[in-house]
Amino acid sequence: MKKILLLLLPLVLGAQVLPAKFLLEDIEMDSGRWEMIGVSLINYEMLDIQHDLGSFIMTDQYRLKEIQSKWDFEEVFEDYCDYHYALKFYKDGELQKTLRVNLVCNYITDGAFSYRFDMNNFLEYRRYYKPIRWSRIRFRDLDLLQVAVDQLDNLPSVYWYGDVKQYDFDGDFSITVDDLPWNANRDSVVAEVTDRIRADLGRDDFYVTQKYWLLSDDFETMTLRLNIFCNASLYDQYGADDVITRWRNHFSEMSFVQIVVIGLSKKEYFETMQGYN
Numbered sequence: 001m002k003k004i005l006l007l008l009l010p011l012v013l014g015a016q017v018l019p020a021k022f023l024l025e026d027i028e029m030d031s032g033r034w035e036m037i038g039v040s041l042i043n044y045e046m047l048d049i050q051h052d053l054g055s056f057i058m059t060d061q062y063r064l065k066e067i068q069s070k071w072d073f074e075e076v077f078e079d080y081c082d083y084h085y086a087l088k089f090y091k092d093g094e095l096q097k098t099l100r101v102n103l104v105c106n107y108i109t110d111g112a113f114s115y116r117f118d119m120n121n122f123l124e125y126r127r128y129y130k131p132i133r134w135s136r137i138r139f140r141d142l143d144l145l146q147v148a149v150d151q152l153d154n155l156p157s158v159y160w161y162g163d164v165k166q167y168d169f170d171g172d173f174s175i176t177v178d179d180l181p182w183n184a185n186r187d188s189v190v191a192e193v194t195d196r197i198r199a200d201l202g203r204d205d206f207y208v209t210q211k212y213w214l215l216s217d218d219f220e221t222m223t224l225r226l227n228i229f230c231n232a233s234l235y236d237q238y239g240a241d242d243v244i245t246r247w248r249n250h251f252s253e254m255s256f257v258q259i260v261v262i263g264l265s266k267k268e269y270f271e272t273m274q275g276y277n
Contacts, residue, residue: 021075023099023110024068024089032091034064037159037262039086039134045104047084049123055262056129063128064089073108073115081105085122088262090159134161134262137269142170142250145257147276148269152261155272161260165207166229167250173228173235174211174245180222186210189224197228201237206230 036058040050058064083100087108090096100109101117108117139145149167152158166172177189194208211225225244228235235247250257261269 020072021110021113021115022068023071023073023108023115024097027068027089027091027096029061029065029068029091033093034061035059035090035159036064036067037088037090037132038129039088039161039260039262041083041086041100043082043084045082047103049103049119050084053126053129055132055134057132057263058125058128058130060128063125067125071121073117073121076107076114076116081107083109086161088159088161093156093159095160095163132263133265134260135264135266135269136258136260137266138256138258140251140256144276145250145259148273149259151272151276152264152269155264157263159262161262163209164259166209166227167257167259169205169207169229170231171247171249171252172230173238173243173247175226175228175240175242176244177224177226177242178221180224182215182219182222184222184224186213186224190226193226197238200240201234203234203237206234 038053038056038058040053040055043050081102081104084103085101087099087101088095088097089099097110101107101122102109103119103122106116106118107114108121109115137148139148146167149164153160153164175193177193180189190208190210194206197206197208198204207229209227209229211227213225214223216222228238230247232247232249264272
């Protein structure tokens with residue numbers, strides 16, 4: 001779907017040249033402790049810089065704000081290459097934004113859109129990059145998964161590659177929100193749905209996230225799919241007719257759940273979790 005939209009956008013916009021965008025304009029760095037973590041990704045064309053640099057963390061607050069003020073790039077309509085790095089921005093240890101970089105096709109991607117970005121942009125701040133470890137950890141038991149997330153979340157040196165808040169709950173179900181304006185603010189829709197469920201059910205033990213979104217054929221309306229992470233009792237109480245996927249636990253469709261932990265080796269993980277395994 002993303003490819004189709006990107007191919008159609010030039011036809012819709014005609015010869016109009018889109019303005020450049022400050023990629024980090026939607027986050028504020030005036031308070032809190034900020035870090036940028038670059039995670040090297042498996043790619044069809046691995047680069048020497050990935051072997052030399054590996055994954056890294058940047059903690060210099062002045063330079064991070066400088067990046068925010070300088071990363072103003074022109075939009076492009078190419079997104080046909082795999083990525084070499086995921087660049088993740090954290091505030092006080094909480095993930096705020098993820099960008100993805102291809103250093104051969106020369107673009108950086110923010111959500112559904114890509115912008116011109118080359119090796120010089122990537123290496124300009126290399127002197128401030130410090131090596132960091134990361135580990136993939138697999139779980140086959142829900143109780144151990146939830147204990148591990150709870151324990152590791154309290155370690156200041158640990159950063160989550162993805163969203164682990166979902167594991168506060170035993171599973172999820174999906175709902176649809178149809179006939180939204182094409183340019184509706186999806187975060188606002190998530191907030192409204194959250195408020196509605198809280199008011200209707202009188203409980204707060206759930207977590208709503210975006211699953212995916214689709215534009216209509218005429219580009220006039222949007223359909224938004226949402227995940228509701230919760231325990232089975234909330235699903236049983238829900239009862240609305242917008243459900244499109246019934247409740248299932250995290251292991252319903254797979255034999256294990258894998259999480260990526262940044263800042264911790266597997267050895268350190270097992271040492272931290274002694275007594276829980």
